[in-house]
Amino acid sequence: MAAARRSRLATARLHEPHLEAVSRRTIGFATMNFGVLGVVTRLYQDPTDAVGIVVWVLAGAAVLAGAVWMTTRVFVDGVGARVFGVFADVGTLAVIFTISPRVDALFGCALYAVTGAFFMFFLSRAWLVAHIAFATAATVGFTVWALAEGSGVAYTLARTIIVLLVVIGPTFTMELAWSTFRRRSDLAATDSLTGVHNLRGMWQEAIPMIERVAGAETSVAFAVADIDGFKKVNDAHGHEVGDEVLVRVAHELSEHVGDAGFVSRSGGEEFTLVVAGPTATVREIATTIPTVFDGGADAPSVTMSIGVVAAHPARSGREAARDARRRADHTMYEAKQSGGNQIRLAL
Numbered sequence: 001m002a003a004a005r006r007s008r009l010a011t012a013r014l015h016e017p018h019l020e021a022v023s024r025r026t027i028g029f030a031t032m033n034f035g036v037l038g039v040v041t042r043l044y045q046d047p048t049d050a051v052g053i054v055v056w057v058l059a060g061a062a063v064l065a066g067a068v069w070m071t072t073r074v075f076v077d078g079v080g081a082r083v084f085g086v087f088a089d090v091g092t093l094a095v096i097f098t099i100s101p102r103v104d105a106l107f108g109c110a111l112y113a114v115t116g117a118f119f120m121f122f123l124s125r126a127w128l129v130a131h132i133a134f135a136t137a138a139t140v141g142f143t144v145w146a147l148a149e150g151s152g153v154a155y156t157l158a159r160t161i162i163v164l165l166v167v168i169g170p171t172f173t174m175e176l177a178w179s180t181f182r183r184r185s186d187l188a189a190t191d192s193l194t195g196v197h198n199l200r201g202m203w204q205e206a207i208p209m210i211e212r213v214a215g216a217e218t219s220v221a222f223a224v225a226d227i228d229g230f231k232k233v234n235d236a237h238g239h240e241v242g243d244e245v246l247v248r249v250a251h252e253l254s255e256h257v258g259d260a261g262f263v264s265r266s267g268g269e270e271f272t273l274v275v276a277g278p279t280a281t282v283r284e285i286a287t288t289i290p291t292v293f294d295g296g297a298d299a300p301s302v303t304m305s306i307g308v309v310a311a312h313p314a315r316s317g318r319e320a321a322r323d324a325r326r327r328a329d330h331t332m333y334e335a336k337q338s339g340g341n342q343i344r345l346a347l
Helices: 008-015 017-041 050-071 078-097 102-122 125-148 153-188 199-212 230-237 239-260 279-287 317-337
Strands: 218-227 261-265 270-278 302-310 342-346
Touching: 017 050, 017 078, 017 102, 050 078, 078 102, 078 125, 102 125, 102 153, 125 153, 199 218, 199 261, 199 270, 199 317, 218 239, 218 279, 218 317, 230 239, 239 261, 239 270, 239 279, 239 302, 270 279, 279 342, 302 317, 317 342
Parallel strands: 302 342
Antiparallel strands: 218 270, 218 302, 261 270
16 A cells, blocks of 8 residues: 555654644754754854855755745655755754864764654655664764864763764654554554555545645545445355455455555445546546456456545545545445446546
């Protein structure tokens, strides 16, 4: 499922959309502060030397990046998040370089605990490990530099240990706690038989999906699909075969939707599909949902009645999602009353 490939904060912000807005403003403010910190470290030093010029440039970039964080979603995921992560680590290193003596600069490496939180929530585990490796290398580098300047061995090593504990310890602890929380949350939002979302998972993902859609060229479609005569399948073949049919249908619907949306089991033999993206793509996916499913050698073939509607993004995400789900359900029953094995559209 596409949801399983998201960053650690991605799923959380889908469930609680306000988290993203709060996170963006917090990170934007912190990024601007990093820029101010860089300026402060250069106030009483030559602003024309190479280091000074680099720091001034990075400070200006940090202020600009902070403004971007507060006003757009450019750095929230994908390439933008990775670019910001690299900028944050390299920029932090540049600021630390301005601190003298180097034994004091060593304590500045504790700032990597702050950027580590960004890597943990917004990027993958591989990127988090890369960040920790970079922060550790920087800390060790400043340790060696401080020792070369004549700093006391015991004093310097004590600082190094403290910094590494601050940078690595909380980050890995939060990573473990977050991963555990996400696994439990995912289980609570997943249908145990088919592996797709359950009703709870559907609402958690559909509501913010609508809230993210804006503009005339994008849309969200809801499709409610119900297996025709499913009770006869259970009566004639048993519940075990009926379960196999449900699993097969869920799998084929998920394959059809792909990364454009998700599938949920919203009732016994009822599934809800939510698709978002460019209007033409959404229409193509929604209007070609299969209505006939081959049961294979051990199960009967079944047909589905499907109702498809477009959500109204002008409304709040919660209201629009519930309204679209209700209308799609009504449209599905119209298809069923017309004989089943068909798609009824209200796009």
